[in-house]
Amino acid sequence: MSFFLRGKGKKTEQNGIKRKKLPVQDEERGGKGKRRRQAKLDEEIESDEEIDSDEAVGAKNGVSSDEEDVETAQEVKLRKAKEYLAKLKEEEEQKEEVDDVTHDSISHRLQQDDLAQSGKLHKLVSDQYTCPDPASIRALRGHQLPVTCAVVSPDSKTAFSASKDGSIIxxxxxxxxxxxxIPGGRKGTEKTHLGHTGCVLCMAITSDGKFLATGDANKLIHIWDPASFRKIKTFTGHRQEVSxxxxxxxxxxxxxxGFDRLVKVWDLDEMTFVENLFGHEGSITAIDSLIRERAVTVGRDRLVFIFKVPEETAVKFVKHIHSDCVALINESNFITGGEENTLCLWSVMKKKPVFTFKNAHTGSVEGKTTSPMGENWITAVASLQFTDLIASAGSKDGFVRLWKCSSDFRTLTPLFAIPLPGFVNSLQFSPNGDFLVAAVGQEHRLGRWWRLKQAKNAVYVIPLPKKTPTAETLPG
Known part of the structure; x- marks a missing residue:
């Protein structure tokens, strides 16, 4: 949180806050020869840990050194730790439905959280899943135009979707x-209409389910209360579409x-703009974030970036392919999909992909021929975070494919393909891993290059059944 303190009071002509241009670690900088550049592509990027100072913790909790009879920074840390342990105990009690909770279960949770924070947690679950029956896939229909995005609530009980018609359901x-x-409004009624008046291109929900954010082609970001669907705030500042x-x-x-090449940081506790992050040379098409205060982005400039906010730096990866989607697997690895029908597996320690799967959505599946090479590009990827399960969709390929990521994060292995006609514009696993939600439309979310009339504009809920244990695999 020291980042917020450093930015306080700096003003400029836009949004009242000075823009900061982050230094870029560019593998192509210097022009010292092909051999030197190639060697640098394989170099390791120095890892780092986020460390909050006592002063930042005190500021976050309203502690001032000038006030008397208030908590010190150390006391704030101790109180927060006790509250966290109490929360873990309560969750374990609800999970086990008993009054007595052993210290081992709480210790296990602490270890899991520590591994997740460090980016080292990796659960091997992909082999447990089997291909669902197509008849079990449910279609939720209500949008008039192609569905562009969908997210699942933290408790896996509700979902939210948005469309090119501006509606949110x-x-x-x-x-x-x-x-x-919340229906979409007519163009020109932005000041009076509750919701969006243009295509909604993206959405996200907080891990505690308190805030829902939606972004549109009219450069606006709306913040909602997911429980009541009351609009809390509208953010402006992007000069082009929010993607x-x-x-x-x-x-x-x-x-x-956005398409304006900017990444913007917002603080929803204060409902304020924080700063701009620079680096991309073209339109940004997707962004993702996990626990650390950083974001990974891809764009039409063939660049992949990781923005490290506390360090005020940005890591630029090797120019590769035009990418439409990105998903973090953990804090150290992520996956991208691009226009060349290619899935790429990345490590934050390397500046080029550690594994590339070409023609990921080409060929035949279960006797059915999919579109030939060049017809498809990867339009959506998703990961069941901190596990080895990956999902991807290939434009009008007609299938959602699931993949197994190896434990060393160096290969991707196809698991099975699920038939799903239409443009799959977004994918998201439910937090519990029981199902996958797909936003599907007759058109791609960013354009109208093709139109699939046989497809339906709907949100599809794809159950992910697990294999029945055999006698050999049962304990004892």
């Missing part, structure tokens, strides 16, 4: 019924990306 995933609808939104996990820090 809240769904009950137990009954498949609409709980709330990506991501909340930092376990916080209310929001990252937004």
């Amino acid at each position: 809240k769904w009950c995933l137990q009954s498949d019924k609409k709980l709330h609808i 990506g939104l991501a909340f930092r996990k376990n916080s209310h820090q929001l990252f937004s990306a």
Whole structure:
């Protein structure tokens, strides 16, 4: 949180806050020969840990050294630690439905959280899943135009979707019924209409379910209360379409990306703009974030960036392909999909992909021929975070494919393909891993290059059944 203190009081002509241009670690800088550049592509990027100072913790909790009879920074840390342990104990009690909770279970949770924070947690779950029956896939229909994005609530009980018609719908995933609808408005009614008046291109929800953010082609970001669907705030500042939104996990820090080549940082606790992050040379198409105060982005400039906010630096990866989507697997690895029908697996320690799967959505599946090479590009990727399970969609390929990421994060292995006609514009796993939500339309979310009339504009809920244990695999 020292980052917010450093930026305080600096003003400029836009949004009242000075823009900061982050130094870029560029593998192509210097022009010292092909051999020197190639060697640098394989170099390791120095890792780092986030360390909050006592002063920053005190400032976050309203502690001032000039006030008497208040908590010190150390006392604030101790109180927060006790509250966190109490929360873990309560969650374990609810999970086990007993009054006595052993210290081992709490210790296990602490170890899991520590591994997640460091980016080292990696659960091997992909082999447990089997291909679902196509008849079990549910279609939630309510949008008039192509569905562009969808997210699942932290409790996996509700979903939210948005469309090119500007509408936003809240769904009950137990009954498949609409709980709330905010219709899209006509162009020119931005000042009077509650919701969006243009295509909604992206959305994100906080890990505690307190805030929902939606971004549109009219350069606006709306912040909603997911429970009541009351609009809390509208953010302006992007000069072109808002193409990506991501909340930092376990916080209310929001990252937004746009066609204006900017990444913006927002603080939803204060409902304020924080700063701009520079680096991209073209339109940014997707963004993602996890626990650390950083964001990974891809764009039409063939660049991949990791913005490290506390350090005020940005890491630029090797120019590769035009990418439309990105998803963090953990704090150290992520996956991208691009226009060349290629899936790329990355490590934050390397400046080029550690693994590339070409023609990922080409060929035949279960006797059915998919589109030939060159017809598809990867339009959506998703990961069941901190596990080895990956999902991707290939434009009008007609399938959602699931992949297994190896434990060393160096290969991707196809698991199975799920038939799903239409343009899959976004994918998201439910937090519990029981299902996958896909936003599908007759058109791509960013354009109208093709139109698939046979497809339906809908949100699809894809169950992910697990294999039945055999006698050999049962304990004892």
